[in-house]
Structure formats: C-alpha cells, structure tokens
Amino acid sequence: MNKLKIGNLKLNTNVSLAPMAGITDYVLRSLVRECSPTCLLTTEMISSEALINESKCKKRDMIAENDLIKREKNHSPISYQLTGHKPQLMADAARLIADRADIIDINMGCPVKKVVGGQDGCALMKNPKLAKDIVIAVKEAVNCPVTVKFRLGFTQDEMNFIEYGQQMQEAGADMITLHARTRKQMYSGVADWGKIAQLKKAIDIPVIANGDIKTVEDAAKCLEISEADGVAIGRAAMGDVDLIRRIEHYINSGNILPIPTMEENIQNLKKLLLKEIELRGEDIGVKFSRKFYPFYISGIRNAAKFRAEIVVENDYKKIIKRLDEIIYDKTLLSLS
Numbered sequence: 001m002n003k004l005k006i007g008n009l010k011l012n013t014n015v016s017l018a019p020m021a022g023i024t025d026y027v028l029r030s031l032v033r034e035c036s037p038t039c040l041l042t043t044e045m046i047s048s049e050a051l052i053n054e055s056k057c058k059k060r061d062m063i064a065e066n067d068l069i070k071r072e073k074n075h076s077p078i079s080y081q082l083t084g085h086k087p088q089l090m091a092d093a094a095r096l097i098a099d100r101a102d103i104i105d106i107n108m109g110c111p112v113k114k115v116v117g118g119q120d121g122c123a124l125m126k127n128p129k130l131a132k133d134i135v136i137a138v139k140e141a142v143n144c145p146v147t148v149k150f151r152l153g154f155t156q157d158e159m160n161f162i163e164y165g166q167q168m169q170e171a172g173a174d175m176i177t178l179h180a181r182t183r184k185q186m187y188s189g190v191a192d193w194g195k196i197a198q199l200k201k202a203i204d205i206p207v208i209a210n211g212d213i214k215t216v217e218d219a220a221k222c223l224e225i226s227e228a229d230g231v232a233i234g235r236a237a238m239g240d241v242d243l244i245r246r247i248e249h250y251i252n253s254g255n256i257l258p259i260p261t262m263e264e265n266i267q268n269l270k271k272l273l274l275k276e277i278e279l280r281g282e283d284i285g286v287k288f289s290r291k292f293y294p295f296y297i298s299g300i301r302n303a304a305k306f307r308a309e310i311v312v313e314n315d316y317k318k319i320i321k322r323l324d325e326i327i328y329d330k331t332l333l334s335l336s
C-alpha cells in the first residue's frame, strides 16, 4: 500500500500513535520511537489556551521543557495536537509550536464533559462552521500540514462524519483520523470500521482508521474493511510499545512478527518507569507510571496480586525488584 502523503509531507509509514492525554507523553513517544524509527508520533492534546497563557509567563525556550511538547530530534515525524475553539487563538498556539511540529492536528473528537462543555473537542462536530474557521486560521498560521481527528458524530442519530469530513477537506485539512465511535459511546461498544470506508469514499485527502486495533491481525482486518490509508493505535500501545513497528512490518512485508515475550514487556515497563522518574522526579514519576501496570502485568500467575502490590509502592527500587522477579521466576509465567 502507498505510504502516507499528508499535504506536501511524504512519510515512510502508514501507522500513527493515536494521541492520548496523560499517556502519550514524552516518555511513551520516546519508547515507541525506539521500536519504530518511521511511524508518526502524536502528542497528547495540548490546550491552545494554556499554551498561550504559558507563553505569556515564560520565555519562549522554556516552553520546550514542558513534557507535553518536549521532543528529541529523532521524534520526527511528529504531530502536535491542539484543542480549543477560538480560531485566532489556536492559530497563535500553532505558531508557537510550529518549529517543532511536522504536523498540527486539531482535536475534534474528545468526548470528555469538561472539554465538550467548553466548546472544544467533539463539540466542534456540532458546529462545522466554527471547525472550518479553525482549520482555515491554523492553515494560514503554519507551513506544515494541518490534520483533524474526530468521531462519527455526537450521537447515533447525529452521525455527520461524512459531511463533516467533506467540510474539513474544503477548509484545507490535509488528513483525517476517524475514531469510529460517536461521542455518546465514549469508549464503549465496538468501533465501526465500515463507517471509515464510507468516509474514505467521500473525500480525497488521506483517512486514518482508528478504534479497537489491538493486534497486527486487527490492523490488517481494519485496513481491509475501511480501505483507509493507515491506522492509528491508541490504548494497545500503552502495554505494547512495539505493536506499531509490527504493524508497519506487516504492511511492508505481509509477514506477522511474533508478539513480545513477557520478559520483553516487563523490560519495557521498567524502562518506562525509569524514564518517567528521570522526567518527573521519583515521587511523581512512580505515581504517573501506575496506570500502565495493568497493561503489562497480565496473563501470569498471581498477576492481580503483583499489580495490587506495586500500584501502592512508592519506592521505585522495590517496584523494579518485583518486576525482576516476574522475569526471573519462570514459574510465574505458567498460569496453572
């Protein structure tokens, strides 16, 4: 399949890391990049309002230290996702990060009450005119491609993803990522990959399929059904930072690589914990990493007990010791 071409930007991949608030931080992006040198990384959503306020308080180069937008040279290609609903303010925010972004993505899919209540995220799907103005303003502000990410619609009865996608294309959006659920569904039910095929047929810009892709086989099935130009991987990357590389390998070669061993997974979890501590300090780094444990520690004997123990542990050395026990005590790997 053809590699992604987003506006004038040619990538050597068809797979992106989906943005996830509190998850796809600098550390997760770095770990995914260690596995895949080519995939499209994405930041979590960044409030354009907060970014502008921060820039007023700090010197411009201080913003680079913010873990939301911090990056390394090898993080390219990387997309920075902005939230907001004020076209000029979003354009200003985009300008602030344009020097580090290969792509600016606009969040039009976040279902969270606080975000939607503020007219941001999925609320924009109820106001296509405003959404168009945002795309136009951001396009005018930056030279890089501008993409949008949205859902099927607000509710089952308001599925406007096709007309909405056409309007975003008209406004100048260079690519669409479609999470094939409605706002009302939040994360429940099953992503409807067939709907992605409908959008793909209705527009000319690339479409990335998103929702419920947990394995290489899922990615293959989703691409077959949706005929999308690529896939975006969200939650599955939380416990498997190598999944994106394996999907890319499948797309490039048709071959399915073996899934990581428990030892490889635990080594990745240890790496994540240590990098979070390096980034945030021991106290916050340990607490921040807790949400990842269920994704890594499962399918072994006493998994629940292990998780319950380390999720309350504040001493990272003790956590590492327990994780090493999983690696070295081979009896734990048998479930019976």
Ligand SMILES: Cc1cc2nc3c(=O)[nH]c(=O)nc-3n(C[C@H](O)[C@H](O)[C@H](O)COP(=O)(O)O)c2cc1C
Pocket (backbone or CB within 6 Å): 018, 019, 020, 021, 022, 023, 044, 045, 081, 107, 108, 109, 110, 149, 179, 210, 211, 212, 213, 232, 233, 234, 235, 236
């Ligand atoms: C914890 C969490 C945070 C998320 N934050 C964002 C976000 O900041 N921006 C966004 O566009 N989508 C966000 N999403 C949605 C994901 O990008 C993705 O669309 C959704 O999880 C479905 O894909 P998946 O089944 O591969 O996880 C978030 C999802 C989760 C679970």
